[in-house]
Amino acid sequence: MSAVLVQRVREHFSCHAEEYDRFARVQKIVAARLVAQASPLIPAGRVLDVGTGTGEVARCLRERDPGRPLLVCDLAPGMTRHAVASLPNALAADGDAQSLPFVAGVFAGVLSASVYQWMNDLPEAFREARRVLADEGLFAFALFGEGTLFELRASHRQAVAEMQPGGCSHVQEFPSRQGVAAALEAGGFRILRLWSENEVEWHETVPDLLRALKKIGAQNASDQRPPGLASRRVMQRMNDIYRARFAHEGRIPATYEVIYGLACKGW
Template sequence: MNAIDRRQVQRHFSASACSYDDCADVQKRVARKVANLVQVEGAAKGPMLEVGTGTGYLAELIAARYPGLRLLVSDLAHAMTRAASQRLPGAWAMDLDAAALPLATETMAYVCSASAYQWVENLPRAFGECHRVLQKGGSFIFALFGDGTLDELRGAYREALLCEGRESPDYLVPMPSKHRVDASLAAAGFEIFRVWEEVEREYHGSLASLLRCLKGVGAHNASRCRPRGLASRQVMKRLEGNYIQRFADGGRLPATYRVIYGIAGKSG
């Protein structure tokens, strides 16, 4: 498994803070679903921590439904935390590493997150931190991109390398499976209420448009095993040709995201 370079994740998302909202269509869809789950769970009392807030879109949705809710927004990337703080001047804001939360034990009634934990290498440890900071009876509501996300791009890239007579190691960061998410929640001590998968899909007019969108939301390759520099022009040409030949739908290129949602609790 390719290890995730935390510093690269931090750098990429800081650089994309200004472009994120313009490119994050799928991420916003996921955030709206998480906000609905929070409302169904009735998170109207007690402080809430959002892990990986990005520009604060999810937090803004939640704050609008629960005026006066004590909300702490956090992100690994300082530019994202700053953007969320400007969006939500009434919220607390901190730069936080999901795998090592600098918060006291049992201080949060709720923890929520959307489209962030796929960038965390040690899920059991990160989920364990959520469990630790939650009060007894508290809830953890989240969504992350799972195994199968951007499979069109991954497959077309591997084929392009093979066509060039090169080995095709998967340098891209792997996304967690539902089984891994379930196991990580259990290892952290959570009572698992429900974990399930849904598919989101967006379409682009060209490969260049898709890659610009990924760059715009900070979703660069953050594997420590990634090769230096960009792929050769010939590989990129083959990549686009493979993508069009295998996946084009009515002249558009699909990008599929497999989203894992979860609701878990800390027993009282």
């Protein structure tokens, strides 16, 4: 990541650490499912939780494996402090997933949930995970895929096309499963299993959804993003389109495509 982008992401997530758990409902489900799949496959040794947020992955792993040594790491210092406060005897470090502050080969498991979709260079982030992983270790992750928030993205694209002809929609894009597989292979991993599941979260209104996304720091952090989502006219039209196309029984859905992966060192 560029220095500007790193600072932007750090600020986004640090400033929402204290209230993150109240809004991160899908993220909690994803963390629990990831740990359930990964924990039986991790050999003895320390586990690194990359992009720990408030520590949900590490807490789920500790519940299943209380004696496992844990180290939590996040780009946002506010998140790291929040996570380690609820994890007695865990170690903590601030660090970027694309440049982890650890020597090579020291972790039996590298786990991460709801983080890697923010990477500008996914193969590089995966190479870093591989670098710090022991030879027999397990890499397990969950990230949001290209179907995530398709309702929001489709509504915004249509609103921009109608209200600002020639304009472009700049809502966050997410990687495809094929792209994730290619990034894993480029990063030197052998894929054990790669699959996706959908989670649907319901909101009363589109503004409620947008507020929830802001509370969990899930703002578009692309290097090339323009400022703000759009003009007031575009936002109002997006709201109308979203409700007309997707509302059900008075509420609106927000779909998250979750791509799960289990991998080990290749070659």
